[in-house]
Amino acid sequence: MRELLGPVLEREGVELYDLTMSANKRNSLFRIYINKPGGVTLAHCEAVSNQLSAVLDVEDMFPGSYTLEVSSPGLTRKLTKKEHFLKSAGSYAVIAFKKGFAGGLSEVSGFLENREDGGFRVRLDAGKTVDFNFDDVARAKLDLEPGKEI
Template identity: 40%
Template sequence: MHLSTKSNQLQEMLAPVVESLGYDFWGLEYVSQGKHSVLRVFIDHENGIQVDDCAKVSRQLSAVLDVEDPISSEYSLEVSSPGMDRPLFTLEQFEKYIGQVVSVKLRFPFEGRRKFMGRLNGVEGSDVVVQVDNHEYCLPIDSIDKANVEPQFK
């Protein structure tokens, strides 16, 4: 997905720190809202994520952020598991969830709409293929603002 320059800078700085601690860097969200800005970092591990894992990663990331100071305004740092409704950031992540139900929100309307919820049918080039009812949409990953797996309970 298209990331802002700030998000790219933060990802390049923080991903190696997360991975050096033995976790997978799943992605990040940076929401700039003055004093209420939030930097949310998602981590994953094959054995799952516990609160202690988030605290450990948070301490390390805080130390790096304090030294590097990439965000000049006040913000809150949150470290979290991606959870069951995990956000999807990369084509590789979308590929892992083919066959699942996903919700996708675009930055700009595509065929008259910005929100899509349906079965993830695949990835073609740099497009994510989502089937909504009986129609397939090829959504360019660069135009996706936010995407999540929708948990299905039987």
């Protein structure tokens, strides 16, 4: 699927943020999240959906029917890959740590920063910081900064 997506995304000037697939005997569901600096529009999603549908119909690589959903990852997107953290420096995030995280914290929220050693830092209120590595994260997502309007 990723191989089929590449040329379509390149033509539209967007990048793959995430891809999920699920299937049963009769139907396959593909959720494709696209992004680009400055954000994606409905027109981007529609163009990718139309082009990819045409490719999938020709390739006929999945038994039964399929449902294709193309969207932006959204303002409160999940951060599931190290690359997502790297590209989100300066953004406000909520991060839940795995049990036994050395800092003893279970969850923090603040502004993400990249560290020179490849790790990450979250800047909390009052100037405090928490350093962590990607492997310490149980789940994370971008969030709206408290008190700030969209």
